[in-house]
Amino acid sequence: MSLTHLQSFVAVAEEGHVGRAARRLHLSQPPLSRHILALEDELGTRLFERTSRGMRLLPAGEAFLCHARRILAEVDAAVLAVRGLGADRTDH
Template sequence: MGRAARRLHLTQPPLTRHIQALEDELGAQLFERTRSGMRLLPTGEAFLLHARRILAEVDAAMLTVRDVAGSRTGG
């Protein structure tokens, strides 16, 4: 969890709270917590698949908007 927090430029406690809030909202546990760390559960793997697709669509939308904006301004 610490390594993930560093990659996100967060400290561990806020990241833990965000994950717990997401799990509460979903009504499902995404990770198995162990003494040695965390392991993604099948529910987490399913959510991750959708999250990656959503992020790819957001990236594609941003590129499309920039392309359209550039064609209107001649850029």
């Protein structure tokens, strides 16, 4: 599972639409759709219901969204912590 797949999942979940999520991530729709399909394949379950109006989270998607957001927040926190330590080392 890649961070890109998690970021793609969260964007589609929040936007409710692949096109809007693709614009938000500065991607075209086909690769974003492939990210979602790859994630669903890896998890062994569908996360979204595809509708004529967009994408709606299924119960598995609702459950996974909380975890995906937490993982991405932890990665962001780790990056900030390491950058802070790197800045401290260059100040000496």
